[in-house]
Amino acid sequence: xxxxxxxxxxxxxxxxxxxxxxxxxxxxxxxxxxxxxxxxxxxxxxxxxxxxxxxxxxxxxxxxxxxxxxxxxxxxxxxxxxxxxxxxxxxxxxxxxxxxxxxxxxxxxxxxxxxxxxxxxxxxxxxxxxxxxxxxxxxxxxxxxxxxxxxxxxxxxxxxxxxxxxxxxxxxxxxxxxxxxxxxxxxxxxxxxxxxxxxxxxxxxxxxxxxxxxxxxxxxxxxxxxxxxxxxxxxxxxxxxxxxxxxxxxxxxxxxxxxxxxxxxxxxxxxxxxxxxxxxxxxxxxxxxxxxxxxxxxxxxxxxxxxxxxxxxxxxxxxxxxxxxxxxxxxxxxxxxxxxxxxxxxxxxxxxxxxxxxxxxxxxxxxxxxxxxxxxxxxxxxxxxxxxxxxx
Ligand SMILES: *Cc1c(COP(=O)(O)O)cnc(C)c1O
Numbered sequence: 012x013x014x015x016x017x018x019x020x021x022x023x024x025x026x027x028x029x030x031x032x033x034x035x036x037x038x039x040x041x042x043x044x045x046x047x048x049x050x051x052x053x054x055x056x057x058x059x060x061x062x063x064x065x066x067x068x069x070x071x072x073x074x075x076x077x078x079x080x081x082x083x084x085x086x087x088x089x090x091x092x093x094x095x096x097x098x099x100x101x102x103x104x105x106x107x108x109x110x111x112x113x114x115x116x117x118x119x120x121x122x123x124x125x126x127x128x129x130x131x132x133x134x135x136x137x138x139x140x141x142x143x144x145x146x147x148x149x150x151x152x153x154x155x156x157x158x159x160x161x162x163x164x165x166x167x168x169x170x171x172x173x174x175x176x177x178x179x180x181x182x183x184x185x186x187x188x189x190x191x192x193x194x195x196x197x198x199x200x201x202x203x204x205x206x207x208x209x210x211x212x213x214x215x216x217x218x219x220x221x222x223x224x225x226x227x228x229x230x231x232x233x234x235x236x237x238x239x240x241x242x243x244x245x246x247x248x249x250x251x252x253x254x255x256x257x258x259x260x261x262x263x264x265x266x267x268x269x270x271x272x273x274x275x276x277x278x279x280x281x282x283x284x285x286x287x288x289x290x291x292x293x294x295x296x297x298x299x300x301x302x303x304x305x306x307x308x309x310x311x312x313x314x315x316x317x318x319x320x321x322x323x324x325x326x327x328x329x330x331x332x333x334x335x336x337x338x339x340x341x342x343x344x345x346x347x348x349x350x351x352x353x354x355x356x357x358x359x360x361x362x363x364x365x366x367x368x369x370x371x372x373x374x375x376x377x378x379x380x381x382x383x384x385x386x387x388x389x390x391x392x393x394x395x396x397x398x399x400x401x402x403x
Contacts, residue, residue, distance in 0.1 A: 013394065015344040018208040019384035021277040027269035039262030040242070043269040048219075050275055055194035057202075057221040059228045061235050062268055063261045066165040066205030066218035070098035072261055073161045073201045073220065075234055076227045079104045083132040088118040089353040090370040091137040095163045096352055099135070107131070108353040110367040114309050116377070119369070120145035123152055133159040138167040138195050141211075141319035142310055146172045146198045160199035164221070167195040168204060168211050169282055170317035200224040211281060211319055212274040214267045234258040284384050285318035288391055292321045292380060295395035304402045305330075321380045322348070323398075328375040334401055335378060341397040344381060350374050 031043055039062075048060040063069040079085065081103030087096045089108040096106045107126050112119045116139040123134060134153060136144040153160045171194055196202035201224070206217035220235075222228050232242045238258030243249045274281070293307060300307045306324040310316050325331040331347065338345045351374045353362040380394055 012342045012344055013381050013386070013390055014383075015346050015379070015381050016209050017383045017385055018213055019281065021273050021281075023273035023276065024270045027273050028266050031265040031269040034265075037265045039264055039268075040236075040245075041265040041268070043265050043272050044262070047268050047271050047275060051219065051221065055197050055221075057194075057197050057223060058225065059222040059231070061220045061222070061231060061261070062263050062271070063203075063218040063220055063235070064263045064267075065094075065207070065216050066163070066203045067094040067098065068259075068261050069203035069218045069220040070094055070161070070163065071101065071259070072231060072234055073203060074098045074102045074104070075257060076201060076231055077133050077159050077161065079132055082130065084128060084130040085133045085135060086123060086126050086131060087135045087352070088137050088370070089351045089367050090116050090139070090349050090373050091163065091352065092165070092349065093352065093355075094165075095135050095137055096358070099133070104132070105130075105361070106352075106358065108351075108362060108365075108367060108370075111369040111373055113369050114306070115142075115311065116140070116370075116373045117142065117144045118149075120148040120152075123149065127152070127156050127158070131156065131158055133161055135161045135163055136199065137163040137165075138170065140308060140322065141167045141170040141195075141317035142308070143167075143170065143172040143195055143314035145311070145313065147313070150198065159201070162196055162199040162202035162221075164196035164202045165205035165207075165218075166210065166317075166319040168317065168319075169278065170195045170319075171315045172198055173313055173315065196221045197223055201227060206271055206274075211285060211317065212271070212278060214263070214271040214274065217263055217267050217271060220261075230256065235261045281384055282317065285382065286316070287388070288382060288386055289316065289318040289321050291388060291391045292395065295392065296323070296398065299399060299402055318382070321382050322377050323380070324373065325376045325378060331376050331378050334398070337401045338394070338397055341393075343394055343397060345378050345394075348373075348377050348379055 044062050051060045079102035083104050084107050085099040085104045086107045086109050090111045109118050202221040204219040206214040222231050233256045238256045239252050240255050241252045244252035335345050351370045
């Protein structure tokens with residue numbers, strides 16, 4: 012069976028874990044944690060990075076930093092993973108679910124303004140498949156209504172928003188980071204990444220908070236360290252540390268960071284290999300898409316492709332079910348993705364009843380093909396041929 016995902020090991024993971032163990036410092040915020048954080052800050056221009064135990068935890072930190080209170084409203088796409096909404100629900104927020112574009116699972120930036128009320132505090136954007144949302148439009152809306160933008164960049168490592176960039180009229184900056192585009196996760200006020208074993212670079216479970224707005228840096232460090240000012244104490248900025256705010260134990264151990272460092276060292280290689288696979292799929296399947304059998308991902312001209320995922324959009328749920336079954340017969344594990352959060356068992360009774368038809372269509376019709384470092388070109392071609400066979 013060709014699996015849907017297979018975690019890739021670069022070869023140095025266990026050595027770096029051993030180094031961490033031998034260093035005698037295996038709790039959080041040690042040498043490997045700092046190396047990882049500095050790498051992301053320097054490469055992507057994030058103002059401050061903090062490794063976390065998951066992207067879900069990084070999103071919880073965002074919800075605390077955004078000071079979400081009961082009855083505040085947060086706009087979240089419905090076509091996303093549970094965590095994009097859950098972190099805000101835990102703070103008592105009401106989630107106002109937004110629809111996707113017709114031809115792209117990302118949040119439809121032209122439909123957000125109608126959802127904004129005096130209670131709206133934040134907009135969560137999810138860069139689905141690592142492809143950028145329309146950040147220029149979304150940041151302009153946020154500036155107009157004084158809202159925070161939180162990027163769920165779980166899938167978006169090494170992907171970019173490119174913009175010709177004229178700052179919106181009257182606005183000094185397009186982004187609180189003072190940049191007008193650039194790496195995803197560096198445009199909104201806050202962003203969350205995932206290093207779960209299904210993502211491009213991994214640490215088993217793992218994540219990161221990126222902070223682009225200076226206002227949040229000091230408090231984020233405190234929330235990260237169980238509500239204490241321990242980080243300041245270790246830098247010698249205060250002479251004792253104590254309980255100063257809310258928080259949790261959001262920081263991962265050095266063992267996780269050591270694993271992640273081995274992955275970071277191979278980031279370019281991993282990305283090149285994944286892009287090769289992605290392009291093989293795209294070229295191989297384009298003739299069938301041109302005949303109308305299904306649709307392929309459409310990359311907006313402002314977005315880049317980090318080859319996190321390769322998906323098709325079938326013409327119906329029935330087609331998709333049969334295609335997945337056909338591929339299973341061929342020993343290929345292709346899988347569907349999110350179920351709409353607005354009609355989930357947990358949230359449907361709290362949803363305001365709006366129909367989100369594009370989101371529901373992706374829930375019914377999108378199918379993801381195997382995508383991982385060690386997938387061979389031959390396997391990719393076999394998968395393409397198996398799909399051709401199904402449609403012919
Ligand atoms: C993977 C993923 C998450 C969750 O990441 P964890 O690190 O497992 O918490 C959240 N949002 C999106 C869009 C994801 O793809």
